[in-house]
Amino acid sequence: MAKPFRLGAKLHYPITIQRILKRPGETISKQDTILEYSFEWQRVTGDDTRDIEEVHKQVTTVTWVSPADGVLKDLFLKQGQVVPGDTTCVVIEETCGHEVQFQGMCAVCGKDMTEVNWATEERDTDRAPINMTHDHTNLTVSQAAAQRLATQQQTTLLQQRKLSLVVDLDQTIIHACIEPTVGEWQRDPNNPNYDAVKDVRSFQLNDEGPRGLATGCWYYIKLRPGLKEFLDKISEMYELHVYTMGTRAYAQNIARLVDPDQKLFGNRVISRDENGSLTAKSLERLFPTSTGMVAIIDDRADVWPKNRDNLIKVVPYDFFKGIGDINSSFLPKRQDIAPAPPAPSSNSKSSSNSSGAQNGKADGGTSSGMIETKKEPPKDANPDAESKKASSDQVSALEELVSMSGGNDTILRQKQSEEQAHLLEKQLTERPLLHLQEQLDKEEETANSTQTAAPADETPGDNTPSSQTSSQQRHNLLRDDDKELIYLTEHLTNLHHAFYDEYDHKRSSRAGPTHGAQSLGKLAAAMKDSKTDNSVDLSMIPDVGRVLSNLKRQVLAKTTIVLSGLVPLDIDVHKSEMGLQVKSFGANIHTRVSPRITHLVISIQRPRTQKVRQAARIPSINIVNQNWLADSMSQWKKLEPGPYAVCETGIKIAQELRTEDANAEQVEVHPADRIRPIKEVPEDTGADPSTPEGRRRRQPPGKLVLRVQNTQGQEVVLDDEDDGFDSDDEGLSHIGEDDEMDELVNYVPDDLADGESSPIDNMKTFNWGEADQELEDFLASGTEDDDDDDDGGDGDEPMKDSETDNDYTPRGLAVSNGNQRKLSLGLKRKLGDDQDDESDSGPESALAKRQRISAARSGSLLKNGRSATSWGDDTPTLPTPDDEDGGRNDDEDLEEADLLAMLEAEDSEKG
């Protein structure tokens, strides 16, 4: 093709063309002289010492050579012409445009593109800058070639009436882990988990690089239920691409599992190895010229910074997590093992908050309120001191390696997280025994109680023993995820229809005037029939991003939402991950409660914020928990708030702090269809925690409940802080209590300030068996000083606390074993929670007492122990999100002060 060339900016203009050596039509090769020109310049001669200086005018004639091979098409210069500045001088029909290059060679003519000479300023390698091949990074094409190919692809797609769909692997269509226990379960038909894991597929990665201990380990892959049907159905409407942050080998193995015949994905698989970025995915990598016909399904929105419009966010698939919810110590690790997810989450420091938000949502979609910490747990997940040490060693060694190879920071971090994942894998090999033992314990325990430990799928009852919980979990998960893929099928079908409706409409409306009489509909139909085979109209292609946005926008249109407790205070809700998503579904987000808002979405964990109280006074506002939002966004339907509603009477009651627990229950009960056994909690509230019996009774149903309860307690305390500034309309007694609460806040894990990452995240890795044991031990001792019968051990609970502080904190300090420490930490928290629960329900009489006690506690080891040992130790080895936590802890007081100031400001504003 003909290409114009300029003289070049570096000549000594003005120049005079002296001679032209080539005529248009002649074949020229690079560096052939095309013309000669002359220019004037001044030469200064003289002697500095004698200050003699002479200026000579000189005229020099030089040659201008061809910058390219080909045929001279046109020459714009004439002999004798004076050229004042850089201008286009020749047009050369190049023999080869070097449009496709492979490893520095032109793939068409075979020339070395890396050669540089003085004939041209442009480097040949720059002609083909675009890398758009799935499986290679060394093949690049020019913009024009990319465009041609894209056009061709789009034409094919339009002819087939398809769209492109980029599919993420991990947690979107599969869930992977390398937990060896899964293999054991698979081999053991008697295992209660057998049913759940029997269809888990596995493979070994042998061609991985230095994977350390994980070399040759088995990857266990659970396909999302209904995946086969989903993909079969979807592949009729979409051309599928795999885009994963896993390694190439991993991606290919998964693709082989998911699509053994290569019918669905073909070779359209792109992995981290070819992605070019370790933190973000980009549609431009695959579709450099136009993303107008591409949709994405992914469980994470934050890895698609540039292509949000095209993204359909999927509720993360969390299979192994669900199983492991009993053996919570496993789960994070399993989670972590999936190669892809940890990388982005640990890398994108900036988005860690937003991912937190995302997590908050994720929890809504899955079966329990506690699953929320999807991405975080991997980092919280290595409580074993030795492994921690090992990891730091490994990491440092790795750091060296990476720095040696000149890797940049992101690569380093990526590698670190990878390495960490591998170490966690190592832990996995140790964990199973622990886990199984725990399971056995639980089985025994539950065998003693009412239920038998026989595996039964249909007992999702409150007292389901942990051994059964697996099957029960599975049941739950399967049901949930089935829905997700069904919804997804729906959405994608809708999108496809909407896209092609618009396309047809556009075409027919354009064709309409020319054809005259025919009605649009008829014409469209005619088009469909006649034109699908050959003619397509690329100019008429609607943009999938826009179509999708329109579809999504209708979902929550005319909804005005205020989020409460879901986005951290220091994050602008409009910029938070959750905010962005909510807005993408057409809802308005407000930051303040007003009669105009339609829904107040609150966190299950934080049911008593100021906003809730304000909203409770406005009957038109539906107060719903975040599951409503998550489910609505998952189902693309504005769901009835009914099942998600947070009972308003509960809120009202909540305004009197006494009945805090009752309120907590109310909030809990409503999403009860998702969180199982809360019904039993109300009876417990009063006396339960104080008696070992009640405690034990609450334990078996699954930690979920207990933890929810705990969170409740913790969160509640913080909320009470809010109360202090919301006091204008509330009783005096209330205020008094608030003051105390403010004080108590000192002892509450402070990352509570951030609504998203609740401190109990760590408790997922918590060894519940031991904890129960210890808890019971100390509870047994605690019951002796039962003095306040009426308010549920309000008085003695704090006492116990102080006891436990003395009992456990030293252990936390002394024992270097991470598990132990974690345990004591967890216990502390739990106790703190209980205490807070109680305190909330406590009457005024208890106030003084508690104040006294809390004052005493302020000097106790609790705080020191926590910040010095547990947190201090945890932070360095754990990737980003935890760093954040750590930081927060360090600035504990500061943060609190900030919070107070902020709340004060808000209050005064309101006033």
Next chain:
Amino acid sequence: MFFLHNLERQVTLHPSFFGREMKQLVTSKLLNDVEGTCAGNYFIISIMDAFDISEGKILPGSGLAEFTVNYRAVVWRPFKGETMDAVVYSVNPHGFFANAGPLRMFVSAHLIPTDIKYDGNATPPQFTNNDDSVIAPGTHVRVKVIGTRTEVGEMWAIGSIKEDYLGCLQDA
């Protein structure tokens, strides 16, 4: 093209290997180090023999012994214009990748006969003329090299099948 080539290489041996078997160790080390590598613009396919192993010289400081080994090896140098057989390993709309032994080559769609077209919907994706030519991963093709390029330890080539008698090898 294959050549028998006389080459020279310095081989160092750790003092712990000093002893009667030394020459043998030097030879085996040479084999390990050299065979199958890309040395500039050719690949060392196989070492025939090490016909001259010099006296070992102790390197000051490290104690390692350095031997200068003259050896004869079969080397393979792909030339521009040479025709060779290769196995396809990846196909995409721009062309296909093939391995000719250790040499990775790319054949662009421009250099594939115009009747052989890319079919991305076939399984596996392939270049085909819907007749006897089907180029998919695993297919044996006869390719003419039209350009090569080397970097340290690596070599790539651009190939073409747009000429007579090139392309799919039927009964391969």
